[in-house]
Amino acid sequence: MKITLTIDGVRYDDDVEPRLLLVHYLREHAGRTGTPIGCDTSNCGACTVLLNGKSVKSCSVLAVQADGASVTTIQGLAAGNGSGEDGWHPLQKAFHEEHGLQCGYCTPGMILAAVDLLNENPNPTEEQVRDGLEGNLCRCTGYQNIVRAVLKAAGSTTGAGVQA
Amino acid sequence: MTATADHEVGRARTRKEDARLVTGQTSWTDNIMLPGLAQVAFLRSPHAHARITSVNLDAARTAPGVIAVFAGADVAAEQGSLPCAWPVTEDIVIPNHPPMAVETVRYAGEIVAAVVARDRYAAADALELIDVEYEPLPPVLDMPAALEPGSPKVHAEGNKSYTWSLANGDLDAAFADAPVVIERTYRQQRLIPEAMEPRAVVVAPVADEFTMWSSTQIPHVLKVMLALVTGIPEHKLRVIAPDVGGGFGSKLQVTAEEVLALILARRLGRPVKWTESRTEGNAAVHHGRDQIQKIRIAADADGTLRGLDVDLLADMGAYLMIVTPGVPLLGAFMFNAIYKMAAYRFNCTGVFTTKTPTDAYRGAGRPEATYAIEHIMDDLAFHLGLDPLEVRERNWIKHEEFPYTTISGLTYDTGNYEAATALAKDLFQYEELRKEQSERNAASAQVRLGLGVSTYTEMCGLAPSRVLGSLRYAAGGWEHAAIRMLPTGMVEVITGSSAHGQGHETAWSQIVADELGVPFEDVRVLHGDTAISHKGMDTYGSRSLVVGGTALVSACGKVREKARVIAAAMMEVAPTDLEWADGRWAVRGDPDQGKTIGEIAFATFAAHDLPDGVEPSLDCDATIDPDNFSYPHGTHLCAVEVDTETGWVKIRSYVAVDDIGNVINPLIVDGQLHGGIVQGIAQALFEEAAYDDSGNLVTASLADYLIPSAADVPSFTLARTQTPSTLNPLGVKGVGEAGTIASTPAVVNAIVDALRPFGVTDVAMPCTPERVWRAINNALPSPGETPPLQPPAQNQVDGGGAA
Structure with missing residues (x-):
């Protein structure tokens, strides 16, 4: 099937199998390997991206369902090319400053889920952050610094929501 | 080594690794x-x-x-x-x-x-x-049944892989006339590492x-x-x-x-x-834990331990993988933990079953041992009507008794269990919580409060090669590091440790910055490629910093000594006239005259005026074999609320005071503890690799195997005491497994503590609401009986013990 979609600001026109998962399309067709895969039951959230600005687990979306949509991955979140901290999204900065990652495998999904969470609720409580990130699993951090990072970013993201 | 404005070591540096990880510029193998x-x-x-x-x-x-x-x-x-x-x-x-x-x-x-x-x-x-x-x-799923003569065989050779034993002291004498003997059987459920x-x-x-x-x-x-x-x-x-x-061992x-x-x-x-x-x-992926632990202690009437007897069945699964049979041995030296006693016997039988092979999982042998000893110490305290911390204090090694050779033969270099426990009690508000617990019990409240104690130690820094050899491990436990001085003064560090989330690139940079007097930013750490890092023993067993960090310090020292000779020639003085001060070689008595390692590196690169016989290179490497393990310790205290109607357990507060020696980067250390504590809580409350009667894994996906989310765990209060290790130049002890080792018994002890008034002495892990509810209801007396609110009288053998 023919699809047209925008990934991190770039337009892609492709012909794909109907069964192709969006995450496989991102990784293996579009070369956006910043989005990893952590499970096969949509439990872990590692593959979370923004689809038209809302967080989705890209393992539970078919590429054809993203036809006409705009996708933001972790590689499209920072301003510029992402090589300098200056252009990082407040959540990228906060995860770094608060040591909200260790191995980093859950981090792209965790950050994008948090972007959506803060768009919905710019000033969450700790409990709201914990509940809001329930669909994203991390095995390294024990979540404490992830929660701290999201709360820190909440103070600085007003107006910085991603309009993908 | 304390943190000052001039020192990198001790600073909460944010990590160099993060730049690629938060932007998706990663190089996962599947990429x-x-x-x-x-x-x-x-x-x-x-x-x-x-x-x-x-x-x-x-x-x-x-x-x-x-x-x-x-x-x-x-x-x-x-x-x-x-x-x-x-x-x-x-x-x-x-x-x-x-x-x-x-x-x-x-x-x-x-x-x-x-x-x-x-x-x-x-x-x-x-x-x-x-x-x-x-x-x-026919599947073979149950360890005791597998050892019966008529059991179906996993392999033609039978279902027993080995029996390994360790003994010291006269165990029979310790138990013969002991006023108190307590015997328990604990189950370490099978876990899936789930990196x-x-x-x-x-x-x-x-x-x-x-x-x-x-x-x-x-x-x-x-x-x-x-x-x-x-x-x-x-x-x-x-x-x-x-x-x-x-990784977590997987x-x-x-x-x-x-x-x-x-x-x-x-x-x-x-x-x-x-x-x-x-x-x-x-x-x-190999699984972890899966042991049946039969543990028996003998004590005097005042709670002083006399002897400890441990008999394990360890499920190997279907095959022996790289260190499968050795995992229980790493626990063998830890059952005696921080306690003094006259006799100890450890026995472990490795059993084959038709399940996924087991092997190292965060802590590897030590969480199992710590769980058993810390649980039974609580049982002893309850039996004697003592506070759990009191019975521990009566038995632990006092800080002035170090170095101390334990009953299992390890020599602990340093520690201060009194200091860590005092700080933990204070932060936890232990006495206030005990008071609240008594009030809830007196009021027969639906939601009870339980306080769990875990005063753990562990052996890290795997490992002295001689010890590994004596335990029949095939390889050594050394580590390698190399320094490549670039002409512009930049430093490439090559380490044989292989990081997978720990933050080596940051911590190693901090160490090298101090050792060579270069900016943190000027150091680049290379690892994980055998064409670049040509030798190493890799990362597990909380060994990277303790062993690899020591190799790094040694390599830096060699670089400095080579640089000294060249610096002396540059300044036309004798090498013995120089001293390493403020991160450079300076002329003794004339501190204005000095050369930084970067200046010396460029002069070495040019190589125009090197002394005769001096090679034009500052590069050095070092391979270090440790003399001993290192021994972090700490006191973790956990308060849980248990709803006695539903069996629901909520962790109300958790205080961890850890003594891991000197700290290179407190940000990284706290992160290791947070994550480790949650992984231990996961064993206590959530996780179990379960098989059906046919031998199918029923927790095959993350939909069935419950690893905790942010909503399932609280925030933790962390603090540290600092007793530097005397066994390595950095004074470090290792922190990768501490949280996991400490937290499982702290949580389960808290749950059992909450339920002691109901006569509960144990809840099998994971302590799901159903298991907690059943434990309460199975322990409740029949109508007309008096509930066992008081501990049993002293001098009575508890738990069907074999005194």
């Missing part, structure tokens, strides 16, 4: 694309135990996009046997372990066939077309040389083992561990998939990739 890369998929046994009677690959071989299909018989001549590097006894049974099953499968998830196809979808489709017929054999990155491996053959990228903790060990298993000469192999998404392995990927790439002459699905991994 690697190569021209002509083919995808491998494995067909796995749906049976726990069966004979393979036929395999038909015809339909799969002609499926679209399929390059080749193999069954076990096709690779039998070249696949060898997966290695076990720890034959713990002379008469241990180490069964043959073909990477792909040929005749018999012994656990559900064992590989029976492989497809190589143009992409992962074509490979998955072709798996469906393979027809394997099995003749089912967030599923395993993946890529192999690229070029002529007769092979490069392997693997999501591994042990690229160096893997390279040696691959050479031994496949016969490919070691110098024709290069192993790269790129960004690795967590990637401390030489796996069937790695060996088969190498063999298939060699067979086909083209690069291949295999990427694991989570469901596949839950059955195929």
Whole structure:
């Protein structure tokens, strides 16, 4: 099937199998390997991206369902090319400053889920952050610094929501 | 070494690693694309135990996009046997372990066939077309039953792999007339490590040389083992561990998939990739824990320990993997923990079952030991009507008694259990919580409060090679580091440790910055590629900093000494006239005259005026073998609220005071503790690899195996006491496993503490609401009986003990 979609600001026109998962399309067709895969039951959230600005687990979306949509991955979140901290999204900065990652495998999904969470609720409580990130699993951090990072970013993201 | 404005060590530096990780510029193994890369998929046994009677690959071989299909018989001549590097006894049974099953499968998830196809979808489709017929054999699932004479056999040699023992002191005398004997049986459930990155491996053959990228903790060990298993000469192999998404011991392995990927790439002459699905991994990645612990203590009437007797059954699963049989041995030295006693006996029998093999999982032997001793110390305290901390204090090694050689033969260098416990009690508001607990109990409140104690220690810094040799481990425990001084004064550090989330690039940079007087930013740390880091023993057992950090300090010292000679020539003074001060070589008594390592590096690069016989290089390396383990310790206190109507457990507060010696980076240390504590809580409350009666893993996916989310755990209060290790120049002890070791008993002790008024003495892990509810209701007296609100009278043998 023919699809047209925008990934991190770039337009892609492709012909794909109907069964192709969006995450496989991102990784293996579009070369956006910043989005990893952590499970096969949509439990872990590692593959979370923004689809038209809302967080989705890209393992539970078919590429054809993203036809006409705009996708933001972790590689499209920072301003510029992402090589300098200056252009990082407040959540990228906060995860770094608060040591909200260790191995980093859950981090792209965790950050994008948090972007959506803060768009919905710019000033969450700790409990709201914990509940809001329930669909994203991390095995390294024990979540404490992830929660701290999201709360820190909440103070600085007003107006910085991603309009993908 | 304390943090000052001038020192990097001790600073809460944010991590260098983060820049690529928060922007998606990562190099996970599954990201690697190569021209002509083919995808491998494995067909796995749906049976726990069966004979393979036929395999038909015809339909799969002609499926679209399929390059080749193999069954076990096709690779039998070249696949060898997966290695076990720890034959713990002379008469241990180490069964043959073909990477792909040929005749018999012994656990559900064992590989029976492989497809190589143009992409992962074509490979998955072709798996469906393979027809394997099995003749089912009886599963072997229960350890005690497996040791019965009439049990079906997992291997022809029988179901016992080995029995290993350790004894010191007169145990019979310790128990003979002991006023108190307590005997318990605890169950360490089977766990799945669940690193967030599923395993993946890529192999690229070029002529007769092979490069392997693997999501591994042990690229160096893997390279040696691959050479031994496949016969490919070691110098024709290069192993790269790129960004690795967590390990927790699960990637401390030489796996069937790695060996088969190498063999298939060699067979086909083209690069291949295999990427694991989570469901596949839950059955195929080695599991952790799974022990039945029979533990018996003898004590005086005042709670002073006399003797400790431990008898373990340890489930090996179907095969012995790289260190499977050795994991319980790492616990053998830790059951006595921080306590003094006159006699100790440890006995462990390794048992084969038709389940996924077990092996190292965060803590590896030490969490099991710590759980058992810390649980039974609480039982002893309850038996005697003492506070759990009081009974510990009566038995622990006092700070002035260090160095102290324990009953199991280890010599602990330093520690201060009094200080850590006092600080933890204070932060926890222990006395206030005890008061609230009494009030709730007196009021027969529906929601009870329980306080859990865990005063753990552990052995880190694996390991002195001589000790490993005496325990029959095949390899050593040294570590390597090298310094490459670049002409512009920048420093490349090469380490044999292989980070997979720990933050080596940051911590190593801090150490080198101080050792060589260079800015933190000027240091780059290289690791995980055997072509760059040519020797190493990799990362596990909280060893990287303790052993690898020591090698790093040693290498830096050698660089400084080489630089000293050249600096002296540059300043036209004798080397003995120089002193290393403020990060440079300065003339003693004339501090204005000095040369930084960067200036010396450039002069060395130019090499115009070097003294005769001095080589134009500052580069140095060092390989360090530790003399002893290191011994972090701490006191963790956990308060839980237990709803006695529903069995629901809520962690109300958790205080961890850890003494890990000197701290290189407090940000990283806190992160290790947070994550470790949650992993231990996960064992206490949530996780269990469960099998049905046929031997199928029923917790095969993350939908069934509950790893905690942010909503399931609280924030923790962390603090530290600091008793530097005397065993290494950094004074560090290791922190990677501390949280996991400490927290499981702290949580379960808290739950049992809440339920003691109901007569509950144990709740099997994981303490799910159902198990907690059943524990309460099974312990409740029949109508008319008096509930056992008081501890049993002293001098009474508790728990059916065999005094």
